[in-house]
Amino acid sequence: MNCQCAEIVTPGLLNLFDARQRVIDAATPINAVENVSLEQSAGRVLAEMVVAPLDMPGVDNSAMDGYALCLADYQAAPRGAGLPILQRVPAGAGVMLLPEGGCARIFTGAPVPIGADIVVPQERVTLDKRGHIHLEGSLVLGANIRRQGEETRMGTPLLAAGKFLDSASIALLASHGINIVAVKRRLRVALLSTGDELIAPGAVRSPGQVYDSNRAMLNVLLAQAQCDVLDLGVIADSPQSLHQAFEHAQTIADVVICTGGVSVGEEDHVRPVIEQRGGLHFHGVAMKPGKPFAFGYLGAEPSTCTPLMALPGNPVASLVGWQLLALPFIHAMQGRHLAALQCFPVTAGFSQRGPKGRCELLRVVLDWSQGSPVAQLAGGQGSHMLGAASQADGYLMINSETDVAEGEAYHYYPINQFVA
Structure with missing residues (x-):
């Protein structure tokens, strides 16, 4: 808008x-x-582009707790035979070779064994008395496998200069093993x-x-x-x-x-x-x-x-x-990327005379009790009255020479966009 x-x-x-x-x-x-540790970087502004030092994920890994197998092996097994569980792969294990004719019990984040081309969630697997697995539902090659580098490839841009380092950005850097970043003073x-x-x-x-x-x-x-x-x-x-x-x-x-x-x-x-x-x-x-x-x-x-x-x-x-x-x-x-002001139309729940010669920013709270937001005055609107400012969740901007009419829509600016 x-x-x-x-x-x-x-x-x-x-x-x-x-x-x-x-x-x-x-x-x-x-x-x-200046260079700071990742722990000290919250709220700082990146001074230079950060490039991915590795692939993410680093190896093919499982998106689910379940069973890794070669789909052709399962389909080639005699009817009703299933596949034996010949391997267990927890998160943190090294990359293994899938035993021929069998499957691997695998856990979320664990490396997919070489030779496996599908991970079947444990909810779609039953075990017979011999400990062989039997699969339910349709099977799609490559399902539930996070491919190496599918999020980022080594050498590709990770974060641009001017990026404000929030919790998600810091987590992204940490996930790539980065512990020191160059930030603006x-x-x-x-x-x-x-x-x-x-x-x-x-x-x-x-x-x-x-x-x-x-x-x-x-x-x-x-x-x-x-x-x-x-x-x-x-x-x-x-x-x-x-x-x-x-x-x-x-x-x-x-x-x-x-x-x-x-x-x-x-x-x-x-x-x-x-x-x-x-x-x-x-x-x-x-x-x-x-x-x-x-x-x-x-x-x-x-x-x-x-x-x-x-x-x-x-x-x-x-x-x-x-x-x-x-x-x-x-x-x-600070060199930050500047976001455009965010606003959206909100109906006024009150009427009053409009400002003369300048726009007015009324301190309001949104009432959601009827399903759609309605702006109500948060309190007294004097420029010395902090009570309304402390309660408001946004500003209703009223153009100069424009009266406020109950039921009409005006631009509403959420206050949370002004939190640095």
């Missing part, structure tokens, strides 16, 4: 999908490579919050103070994205403090992420400081929540600078900005 949609955008704001493409296009993948990300009102969770709060949830959230999200987080803490709402923090961040990090102070109020100093220390690619995205998102750089030249993403201070806006804009940039910097 095409998840991009036409938008009537407020002048000065960038369409969400254009903004997403611009951050991806601006990313320069890191080149540094972890991104170093400097993280800071801005705001005189922010205090650490657990501290005694005075009137007007707010617990810093954004930095706690982004620490987790960056760790999930396999980044090394350089947490610079809370920075005071002053140009001087921001200049000092950005100067330090630029020297230690591949990417800088800050939250708060990125709007256009008198106490929002992030944008002018970025412009003084580098520049902005864009500021302002036509989405709700998350409009104040800014993407820029620290340094004299965009090509040699340190990229910076400034997320809004409201926590849900910060989360949405991370998921839709910052995370794909991080993935592109």
Whole structure:
């Protein structure tokens, strides 16, 4: 399904999908490579293609517990005679020669004896008093034999550079005997919050103070994205403090992420400081929540600078900005293959007025009680309301100038696609 949609955008704001493409296009993948053990490779990004060092399977082996035999021997035996069991082949045994005129008891994964051309599952075999086997049902030559190299041949590509190493990929590498892989170095990300009102969770709060949830959230999200987080803490709402923090961040990090102070109020100093220390690619995205998102750089030249993403201070806006804009940039910097956004049509179980001049991402949960999914609001939709964000399983995207009508279908974006 095409998840991009036409938008009537407020002048000065960038369409969400254009903004997403611009951050991806601006990313320069890191080149540094390190070798790690397979046990340490989970979540890392392959730096180079991995080629199969051997055939898989390595030998013809049995797909079932049963009996390996030469079909011609069975068919040539006198009527009712069956075949004697002359061999036993467990998994892990070497390749054997099938005794002439007999069959082998064989187990799943065991090498098929030379001379056998079929494995008959034990459920289709009966034994007579002499211990001879008798077969039931139709017999197909080659049945239940996994052929050497049928999955991969030695020397063929196994995994491409840029592959995110998940559990299945790691299992594939392990099955081929690979225990060391070349991966991209972890991104170093400097993280800071801005705001005189922010205090650490657990501290005694005075009137007007707010617990810093954004930095706690982004620490987790960056760790999930396999980044090394350089947490610079809370920075005071002053140009001087921001200049000092950005100067330090630029020297230690591949990417800088800050939250708060990125709007256009008198106490929002992030944008002018970025412009003084580098520049902005864009500021302002036509989405709700998350409009104040800014993407820029620290340094004299965009090509040699340190990229910076400034997320809004409201926590849900910060989360949405991370998921839709910052995370794909991080993935592109890591050299990962980027998947297209996934969405599908879902019926709304509610009605409400639509957004003006920007699309809106409503936090919803799917109700499957009637068989087909119906989207219901997960709670309050304010950009400061984390409760709905913590309960939601997806976003219902509403185009600008479009009211939500109960019973109508809209684009639904599962949140699990934004988990790094």
